[in-house]
Amino acid sequence: MLRIPCPFCGERDHAEFSYGGDARVQRPALDDRSEERWYRYVFLRDNPRGPHREFWQHVGGCRAWLVVERDTGNHEILDVRFAADAMKEAQCE
Numbered sequence: 353m354l355r356i357p358c359p360f361c362g363e364r365d366h367a368e369f370s371y372g373g374d375a376r377v378q379r380p381a382l383d384d385r386s387e388e389r390w391y392r393y394v395f396l397r398d399n400p401r402g403p404h405r406e407f408w409q410h411v412g413g414c415r416a417w418l419v420v421e422r423d424t425g426n427h428e429i430l431d432v433r434f435a436a437d438a439m440k441e442a443q444c445e
């Protein structure tokens with residue numbers, strides 16, 4: 353059973369959360385005219401086995417958006433952060 357430790361509410365069943373997609377995808381600049389980059393951004397996703405960063409929203413709790421690093425092979429949760437904090441950290445890297 354997949355349980356996600358929300359940083360605000362504590363550990364909860366995944367049924368309280370809504371999956372929001374791949375957290376590694378980077379949107380092209382709004383003035384980027386490359387059809388290939390926009391096509392990849394909108395339609396193409398990896399399907400990795402192993403650690404994967406994903407957006408989840410705690411819709412049945414605090415409603416916060418989270419970035420969850422989850423091993424897709426065994427559903428082990430490796431890291432959970434508020435999405436706003438994760439995005440700030442990603443900009444600083």
Ligand SMILES: [Zn+2]
Nearest residue numbers: 358361410414
């Ligand atoms: Zn929560």
